[in-house]
Amino acid sequence: MIEIITTVASIEQAQAVLPFVDTIYFGEETFALRLPHSFDRKEQRELVTLAHQAGKKAQVAVNGIMHPEKMKLIPEYLAFLVEIGVDQITVGEPGTIFVMKKNEALRIPFIYAGETLVTSARQINFWAKKGAVGAILAREVPFEEMQIMAPQLSVPVEVLVYGGTCIHHSKRPLLQNYYNFTSQEEGKDRARDLFLSEPKKDETHYSIFEDSHGTHVFANNDLNLMKELKELADTGFQTWKLDGILNTGDSFVEIVKTFDQARQAIENKTWTKELAEELNAQIIAHHPSNRGLDTGFYYIDPTKIK
Numbered sequence: 001m002i003e004i005i006t007t008v009a010s011i012e013q014a015q016a017v018l019p020f021v022d023t024i025y026f027g028e029e030t031f032a033l034r035l036p037h038s039f040d041r042k043e044q045r046e047l048v049t050l051a052h053q054a055g056k057k058a059q060v061a062v063n064g065i066m067h068p069e070k071m072k073l074i075p076e077y078l079a080f081l082v083e084i085g086v087d088q089i090t091v092g093e094p095g096t097i098f099v100m101k102k103n104e105a106l107r108i109p110f111i112y113a114g115e116t117l118v119t120s121a122r123q124i125n126f127w128a129k130k131g132a133v134g135a136i137l138a139r140e141v142p143f144e145e146m147q148i149m150a151p152q153l154s155v156p157v158e159v160l161v162y163g164g165t166c167i168h169h170s171k172r173p174l175l176q177n178y179y180n181f182t183s184q185e186e187g188k189d190r191a192r193d194l195f196l197s198e199p200k201k202d203e204t205h206y207s208i209f210e211d212s213h214g215t216h217v218f219a220n221n222d223l224n225l226m227k228e229l230k231e232l233a234d235t236g237f238q239t240w241k242l243d244g245i246l247n248t249g250d251s252f253v254e255i256v257k258t259f260d261q262a263r264q265a266i267e268n269k270t271w272t273k274e275l276a277e278e279l280n281a282q283i284i285a286h287h288p289s290n291r292g293l294d295t296g297f298y299y300i301d302p303t304k305i306k
Helices: 011-020 041-053 074-084 094-102 121-129 143-152 174-182 226-235 250-267 273-286
Strands: 003-007 023-026 057-062 088-091 110-112 134-136 157-163 166-170 194-198 201-211 214-218 221-224 239-242 292-294
Touching: 003 250, 011 023, 011 041, 011 250, 023 041, 041 057, 041 074, 057 074, 074 094, 110 121, 121 134, 121 143, 143 226, 157 226, 157 250, 174 201, 174 214, 221 273, 226 250, 226 273, 239 250, 250 273
Parallel strands: 003 023, 003 239, 023 057, 057 088, 088 110, 110 134, 134 157, 157 239, 221 292
Antiparallel strands: 157 221, 166 214, 194 201, 201 214
């Protein structure tokens, strides 16, 4: 069965998407990287309740790079997540995994989210042996390599099928340093909608923002694998992630509905190229006009990746 996981940017958006997905994904900025919204503890409790009332799962991001000051806070946060009944968490920091292994009362099923490190079946299976119930595949893995990987995997692997792709993350406050150097006072968060442009290439727009984890830069175009979904499902990649970090409003809800339509068509064996084109057109219509769409690394020749 195909599983759809989606980020949520508000309680209201969670209520809107729950009929069309299997899992909602959220968290708070202190422990999580690149979410559409940072939810407080009361809101996280409410989101878990909403998901369970709908017969769905609540997955929380604990995928930040945990420096010593944040590692001290991890046990208390894990205890809170256990208490509210979170189904799964995403983890990339081995220290967080160690804390759960050391204290049985803090254990939550975890999905390994090592970002660009998750590029081989060997890497994924290693963390499965350490207790991971799944893994998030790096977005730089081409389909040709995914085909080789699929029969070797011992746990389900999540693949991003729609959303922004972070191409650079620095702990340094690069935006603030720039503002200091140029004697400016400007906003740095995602709501400021800043982007970088390459010299003499005005059409480029690498979205950039800064938060407590540092500076994040996103690819020029967002990912859209609508036309590739049947191929992914047939190959065994049936856990699909929709990321609304750069598309947080009602349009994102419509995109979620479109991917659910695709899922149903594939499972009911009514998928056609014509339907794929129709659904793809809907994705384009609901995508932010100031951002492009492409297939990322999907079709890239693995030998061309350095």
